[in-house]
Amino acid sequence: xxxxxxxxxxxxxxxKWFGDNHVLRGIDLALQEGDVQVVVGPSGGGKSTLLRCVxxxxxxxxxxxxxxxxxxxxxxxxxxxxxxxxxxxxxxFNLFPHMRALRNITLPLEKVLGxxxxxxxxxxxxxxxxxxxxxxxxxxxxxxxxxxxxxxxxARALAMRPRLMLFDEVTSALDPELVGEVxxxxxxxxxxGMTMVVVTHEMGFAREVGTRLVFMDQGVIVEEGEPRxxxxxxxxxxLQEFFGEIL
Amino acid sequence: MQVGTxxxxxxxxxxxxxxxxxxxxxxxxxxxxVLAGTVAIQVFYALAHxxxxxxxxxxxxxxxxxxxxxxxxxxxxxxxNIVLGLTSTAEEIVLIGGIAVGxxxxxxxxxxxxxxxxRRKRDHVITGAIFGGQAVTFGIVLWFFVQSPQKxxxxxxxxxxxxxxxxxxLVNGIKFTLLLAFGGEIGGIVIGLLLALLEIxxxxxxxxxxxxxxxxxxxxxxxxxxxxxxxxxxxxxGLHLSxxxxxxxxxxxxxGAYSAEVFRAGIQSIDRGQIEAARSVGMSYLQxxxxxxxxxxxRRVIPPLLNEFVILIKDTSLVAILGLSLTQLDLFSxxxxxxxxTYSATFFLAASIGYLIxxxxxxxxxxxxxRRLRSGLVSVxxxxx
Numbered sequence: 001x002x003x004x005x006x007x008x009x010x011x012x013x014x015x016k017w018f019g020d021n022h023v024l025r026g027i028d029l030a031l032q033e034g035d036v037q038v039v040v041g042p043s044g045g046g047k048s049t050l051l052r053c054v055x056x057x058x059x060x061x062x063x064x065x066x067x068x069x070x071x072x073x074x075x076x077x078x079x080x081x082x083x084x085x086x087x088x089x090x091x092x093f094n095l096f097p098h099m100r101a102l103r104n105i106t107l108p109l110e111k112v113l114g115x116x117x118x119x120x121x122x123x124x125x126x127x128x129x130x131x132x133x134x135x136x137x138x139x140x141x142x143x144x145x146x147x148x149x150x151x152x153x154x155a156r157a158l159a160m161r162p163r164l165m166l167f168d169e170v171t172s173a174l175d176p177e178l179v180g181e182v183x184x185x186x187x188x189x190x191x192x193g194m195t196m197v198v199v200t201h202e203m204g205f206a207r208e209v210g211t212r213l214v215f216m217d218q219g220v221i222v223e224e225g226e227p228r229x230x231x232x233x234x235x236x237x238x239l240q241e242f243f244g245e246i247l
Numbered sequence: 248m249q250v251g252t253x254x255x256x257x258x259x260x261x262x263x264x265x266x267x268x269x270x271x272x273x274x275x276x277x278x279x280x281v282l283a284g285t286v287a288i289q290v291f292y293a294l295a296h297x298x299x300x301x302x303x304x305x306x307x308x309x310x311x312x313x314x315x316x317x318x319x320x321x322x323x324x325x326x327x328n329i330v331l332g333l334t335s336t337a338e339e340i341v342l343i344g345g346i347a348v349g350x351x352x353x354x355x356x357x358x359x360x361x362x363x364x365x366r367r368k369r370d371h372v373i374t375g376a377i378f379g380g381q382a383v384t385f386g387i388v389l390w391f392f393v394q395s396p397q398k399x400x401x402x403x404x405x406x407x408x409x410x411x412x413x414x415x416x417l418v419n420g421i422k423f424t425l426l427l428a429f430g431g432e433i434g435g436i437v438i439g440l441l442l443a444l445l446e447i448x449x450x451x452x453x454x455x456x457x458x459x460x461x462x463x464x465x466x467x468x469x470x471x472x473x474x475x476x477x478x479x480x481x482x483x484x485g486l487h488l489s490x491x492x493x494x495x496x497x498x499x500x501x502x503g504a505y506s507a508e509v510f511r512a513g514i515q516s517i518d519r520g521q522i523e524a525a526r527s528v529g530m531s532y533l534q535x536x537x538x539x540x541x542x543x544x545x546r547r548v549i550p551p552l553l554n555e556f557v558i559l560i561k562d563t564s565l566v567a568i569l570g571l572s573l574t575q576l577d578l579f580s581x582x583x584x585x586x587x588x589t590y591s592a593t594f595f596l597a598a599s600i601g602y603l604i605x606x607x608x609x610x611x612x613x614x615x616x617x618r619r620l621r622s623g624l625v626s627v628x629x630x631x632x
Contacts, residue, residue, distance in 0.1 A: 055527060057523055057526065057527065080526075080529045080530065080531050081529065083526065083527055083528065083529040084528070084529035086527075087527070087528075088524075088527040090520055090523065090524060090527075092518075092520050094518075094520035094521060094523065094524035095524070096521065096524070096525075096538075096539050096543075097543065098542050098543055098546070107538055108525075108528035108529060108530060111530065111534055111538060112528060112529040112530055112534070113529075153524075156528065157527075157528065160528055160529070
């Protein structure tokens with residue numbers, strides 16, 4: 001069910017303070033189904049905090065988050081239930097190191113969605129095949145490369161069959177030669193029509209795959225638009241500087 | 248020095264020399280003379296025939312005469328043999344020889360080790376000097392001891408008394424000591440884990456009772472807790488529990504407070520990303536704790552928990568204050584019982600050895616687990632091994 005304005009996610013006037021640190025200063029953002037929303041900007045600009053406000057891993061200090069037709073910042077919301085519809089992938093993978101890859105995926109399917117172990121395993125194996133790691137089902141995370149771990153983490157999130165995926169600088173902790181395999185999985189996912197919010201420093205990916213782009217700095221959205229246009233004609237001086245620094 | 252081009256790493260320690268080897272061997276010999284020599288003399292006297300009562304009497308050991316009234320103590324032959332061995336000329340020679348050789352080697356070693364031109368020579372010389380110094384130290388201590396060992400040996404080394412009383416009392420003591428310790432430990436782990444989960448709560452109203460509990464049990468002596476539990480709570484409320492039961496309960500409550508801190512530290516050492524990942528797939532806080540956090544924390548706290556367990560094994564001796572029933576004596580109580588039956592302090596020596604028999608393997612396990620945790624965090628954390 002879309003939100004009243006037709007979007008699937010709508011951030012409405014989000015502010016976030018950490019102590020005296022005003023990290024988000026009034027963010028408004030709406031995503032339509034199928035959007036690949038790329039978020040770029042210098043570190044410390046509030047990108048990750050913004051992403052974590054979408055599934056309320058961080059509670060906004062003020063403002064509202066609408067998801068799937070409801071204001072999930074309403075205190076009465078069952079957040080555990082909401083989060084089953086929002087997958088998240090982290091910079092540091094965060095696989096459970098004491099479980100094999102397959103178990104990492106089946107655990108939430110069984111304990112949260114209540115699937116039988118046979119159903120959960122079938123779904124988990126499908127997802128491992130999608131990220132091309134079928135042969136690693138019985139491996140512990142510690143024996144996998146960073147790229148493989150991140151793909152398992154993506155499979156874990158996808159197995160929940162979320163309506164929205166959040167990616168928090170998922171390639172930043174990877175060795176350069178492992179970045180490609182993770183980005184490929186994300187490209188495939190975008191091509192299938194998944195709604196995604198992607199915080200990234202990968203400008204190539206942002207331009208190629210993103211359907212919308214926002215540039216954040218110092219807690220505000222400085223510029224937004226269609227990625228190719230933004231890259232071709234950055235309007236603000238701040239974004240021109242940023243591109244100058246990283247490109 | 249030739250550097251290896253392939254295969255094993257080159258030997259950088261170099262070769263030794265006859266001089267260095269001699270220093271090493273002489274130091275080792277001095278130490279062996281003092282320690283092994285003393286043991287050998289004791290074995291020789293122990294294997295010899297019964298000692299002459301007159302000689303023993305002359306050494307202040309009164310041979311046993313059944314009464315009434317009886318004189319001396321049973322086991323005097325063994326005591327006399329130990330004393331005769333310690334005061335023998337052979338022991339004197341062994342000690343003087345060991346001290347003299349040890350001193351010479353120590354000095355020679357310290358004077359020459361800097362001049363050695365390979366690592367191996369230097370290691371040999373230094374180790375020889377250390378052995379020499381140890382020979383001097385042990386030799387001097389033993390020298391003072393053998394001047395008048397009669398009273399000490401009569402009190403503490405009448406091993407016959409252990410057999411004369413009830414040979415199984417101390418073995419049973421180990422059994423009940425372990426029962427008390429295991430009971431306390433298992434209860435303590437359960438209580439500790441629950442308290443730790445309360446302690447890490449974001450709500451002060453949840454944390455406060457746990458904190459108060461932990462502070463009270465960590466801030467008062469176990470001896471006082473045992474007394475209050477038994478004489479106060481048990482007798483005061485008319486519960487009619489045995490002192491053994493009360494002791495296990497108090498040990499569990501006390502261990503709970505200490506293991507709570509261990510568990511809390513273990514849980515808080517798990518990366519924040521773990522709970523975030525668990526929450527992001529829709530797990531509740533408790534599910535995240537149960538499936539993601541606690542299983543990892545438990546692996547990390549095994550060494551400190553085993554350490555606490557070793558401490559608890561020794562602390563079970565405090566149960567003596569409650570007076571256990573004679574059929575359930577712990578190791579220390581059994582030793583104390585033996586002492587009051589025979590007036591031979593040998594029982595305390597035997598009880599100490601009993602504690603070591605239990606604790607030394609535990610300490611070895613702690614060290615082994617810690618080594619494994621340190622060397623292969625992945626395999627332990629992942630349980631892959």
